Amino acid sequence: MILTVTPNPSLDRTYEVPALDRGEVLRATAERMDPGGKGVNVSRAVAAAGRRTVAVLPLGGAPGALVAELLAQQGIEVAPVPVAGATRSNIALAEPDGTLTKINAPGPELTGAESEALLATVRARIGAHAGAGAGTGRDGDAVTWIACCGSLPRGLAPEWYAELVARAHEAGARIALDTSGPSLLAALRERPDVVKPNAEELAQAVGRPLATVGDAVKAAEELRTYGAAAVLASLGADGQLLVTETGTYFGSATVTSVRSNVGAGDASLAGFLAAGGEGPAALASAVAHGAAAVQLPGSVMPSPGDLDLSAVTVTADVPLDRLLTEPAS
Ligand SMILES: Nc1ncnc2c1ncn2[C@@H]1O[C@H](COP(=O)(O)OP(=O)(O)OP(=O)(O)O)[C@@H](O)[C@H]1O
Numbered sequence: 001m002i003l004t005v006t007p008n009p010s011l012d013r014t015y016e017v018p019a020l021d022r023g024e025v026l027r028a029t030a031e032r033m034d035p036g037g038k039g040v041n042v043s044r045a046v047a048a049a050g051r052r053t054v055a056v057l058p059l060g061g062a063p064g065a066l067v068a069e070l071l072a073q074q075g076i077e078v079a080p081v082p083v084a085g086a087t088r089s090n091i092a093l094a095e096p097d098g099t100l101t102k103i104n105a106p107g108p109e110l111t112g113a114e115s116e117a118l119l120a121t122v123r124a125r126i127g128a129h130a131g132a133g134a135g136t137g138r139d140g141d142a143v144t145w146i147a148c149c150g151s152l153p154r155g156l157a158p159e160w161y162a163e164l165v166a167r168a169h170e171a172g173a174r175i176a177l178d179t180s181g182p183s184l185l186a187a188l189r190e191r192p193d194v195v196k197p198n199a200e201e202l203a204q205a206v207g208r209p210l211a212t213v214g215d216a217v218k219a220a221e222e223l224r225t226y227g228a229a230a231v232l233a234s235l236g237a238d239g240q241l242l243v244t245e246t247g248t249y250f251g252s253a254t255v256t257s258v259r260s261n262v263g264a265g266d267a268s269l270a271g272f273l274a275a276g277g278e279g280p281a282a283l284a285s286a287v288a289h290g291a292a293a294v295q296l297p298g299s300v301m302p303s304p305g306d307l308d309l310s311a312v313t314v315t316a317d318v319p320l321d322r323l324l325t326e327p328a329s
C-alpha cells in the first residue's frame with residue numbers, strides 16, 4: 001500500500017479560452033475541475049497501476065469537499081484532515097495552441113493543531129495497516145511507502161517534512177520525498193529513503209548549475225552525503241538518474257510526441273514506487289511512466305496500457321559527458 005501526503009492540495013479549475021486577451025472578458029468554451037496536488041497525482045497514478053493507495057489531505061471549505069468527492073468518484077481513498085481554511089482553487093487558462101497559463105493560489109494557513117493532526121493521521125494510517133498484518137486482504141495491506149509531495153502551506157515550518165520522515169521511520173515505513181528548497185534540505189537530515197528532484201530542484205539544492213548528466217550525478221551524490229539514501233533525479237526530456245549506495249543508473253525512453261509534461265515527475269515517482277522503489281527495474285518503471293505521461297494531455301496519469309517498457313533503456317554506463325537538453329541554473 002502506498003500512502004501519499006499532499007500538504008497543500010488544490011481544486012484545479014481549467015477553462016478553455018479562444019485567446020488570452022489582457023483586460024478583456026474571456027468567454028470559456030469549456031471548463032473542468034480536477035483534484036490537484038502532487039501527492040494526489042501520485043495516488044492517481046498508483047491507483048492506475050493497480051496498487052492500493054490512500055491520499056492524506058488537509059481539506060477545508062466547499063473546495064475541499066469537492067476535492068474529496070472528485071477523488072472518491074475516481075476510486076481513490078482519501079484520509080481527510082479537516083482544516084478551518086478553505087482548500088485553494090488553482091486556475092488554468094488553456095488556449096487552442098496548447099499554451100497553459102496558470103494561477104496558483106497560496107492556500108490556507110494551517111494552525112499548529114492542524115499541522116499536528118496531519119502528522120498524527122499519517123502515523124495512525126501506518127499503524128492501522130501495519131497492525132492488520134500483510135497479505136490478509138485490503139485492510140491488511142501494509143504501508144510500504146509514503147510519498148510526500150509538493151510545497152508546504154503557510155503555517156507549516158520548513159522542518160515539517162523532516163518531522164514526518166522521522167515519525168514514518170519510527171513506524172517502520174519508507175519515505176519518498178518530492179519537494180524543493182529549504183523543506184527538502186531540512187528533511188535530508190532525517191535520511192529519507194528516496195528524494196525525487198527535477199534538474200532545477202537539484203541545481204537549487206546544491207547551489208550550482210547543471211550542464212551535463214555528469215553534473216547531475218555529482219549533485220545527486222551530494223544529496224546522498226546530506227542524508228538521502230537514494231536520489232531519483234528526473235532530467236526532463238533527457239530521462240532519469242537513480243543514484244544509490246549500490247550503484248548509479250541512467251534511464252531514458254524515446255518519445256515521439258510530447259503533449260504535456262505537467263505531472264510527468266509525479267507519474268515517474270508513482271511508477272518507481274509501484275515497482276518496488278529500488279533498483280534499475282524500478283527506474284525503468286519510472287521512466288516508462290514519465291514517457292507515457294508526457295504523451296497524455298494535461299496531468300492525466302498513465303494506465304498500464306499506456307506504458308511501453310520496450311522503449312526504455314536503463315544502463316549503469318551513465319553518459320556523464322552528455323549535455324542536458326534543458327540545463328538547470
Ligand atoms: N520532453 C520530454 N520528452 C520525453 N520525456 C520526458 C519529457 N519531459 C519529461 N519526460 C519524462 O518525464 C520525467 C519527469 O519529467 P520532469 O523531469 O520534467 O519532472 P518534474 O519537473 O518533476 O515534473 P512535475 O513536477 O510537473 O511532475 C522525465 O524524467 C522523463 O522521463
Ligand SMILES: [Mg+2]
Binds near residue numbers: 178198265266
Ligand atoms: Mg516535480
